[in-house]
Amino acid sequence: MDVSEQSQALLEFFKALADANRLKIVGLLAREELAVEQIAAILDLRPSTVSNHLSYLTHVGLVSARPQSYYNVYRLELGALHEMARSLLSQETLQAAAEGVDVDAYDRKVLKNYLGPDGRFKQLPMQFKKMQAVLRYVVNVFEVGRQYTEKEVNELLGQYHEDTAQLRRELVEQGLMAREGGGGKYWRI
Amino acid sequence: MDVSEQSQALLEFFKALADANRLKIVGLLAREELAVEQIAAILDLRPSTVSNHLSYLTHVGLVSARPQSYYNVYRLELGALHEMARSLLSQETLQAAAEGVDVDAYDRKVLKNYLGPDGRFKQLPMQFKKMQAVLRYVVNVFEVGRQYTEKEVNELLGQYHEDTAQLRRELVEQGLMAREGGGGKYWRI
DNA sequence: AAACTAATTCGACGTTCATCGAAATAATTC
């Protein structure tokens, strides 16, 4: 299944259970199979309303219908429910919900405010989260897998702001770059 | 927690995740902590909208806020999420959603149609599900833990309908009563 | 064949709710 399809299925699953009466229907079907008419009587709803709810739940795959004589008997699909619950326990499922969104939108907004037309920062932001956006931007001047002397680092950072020392220090603090213990060698993570 | 409170909490949990943008927020927070402004930029929403969503998610216990400098950083409460997912795997949780509903409403509706003013059935229903309602009603003339001869069974069932043989046979078929292998002893389950 | 029962579909109504802008609150920076 595609990632966008997966997040779409997750959303529709929650929407299917986000109504009081639909949730009651699922609870009733967890006890025994029931026909539309029976559910309507129990919940004091019109059959057409219950039919709509069951149609929704069927579309999501939570219930299924079995024709018996001239009416339909609905049953709960426990497998689909458990599979959904289990996928909620995995980290990737939730992150997939945020797939396709523009995660760099905030960084761009910050850079637009602080970056001058000459490509230099007028001043470095005070706020932690904004400074992070700046650092994620300037770290791109360094290639991965290559070592730099402190002098080289300062020269490259100098095109962005005069306070190269602060930039260098925070890059290391944020874990975007690393420094060899005693010597002056830097490299990008 | 009370049963009705539990089903209420379950419903609000689903409603909290039944919105596309709220689901995306949860997905984003599954990757890293974020402030309101950042989420608003990423999802292209106004900060007030995001604040409302986060207020909802906080109320349900899915996220929590940590004040930093003069803004709030929100983080996902993985524990609450996993606890909810795990409870979905248990049978009792869903049945609790249908607690407090009138499960006998359909049976009463059927009995009202078939039961005469003298307490006897004018005729026995053809439909399976309606016959079940009748059987669940007539089985109450028998005490649990006591044995009856076939003659006693027929006399007790006779007050409801003349066709005691059918009633007796279906009571056993539906598992509401049991019969000793060779002899003529019956008892209620 | 006619009457009956169950379920679904469709259109309409009313409520809920997501979204926004404006105002208010609070904390920080210059």
Add this chain to the structure above:
DNA sequence: GAATTATTTCGATGAACGTCGAATTAGTTT
């Protein structure tokens, strides 16, 4: 202290959705 930044609250608006009644379809009983 004044201006800035981030967040929250509140009222309004528009869209989404649950509910119902009427009409339709399908299957059953007599």
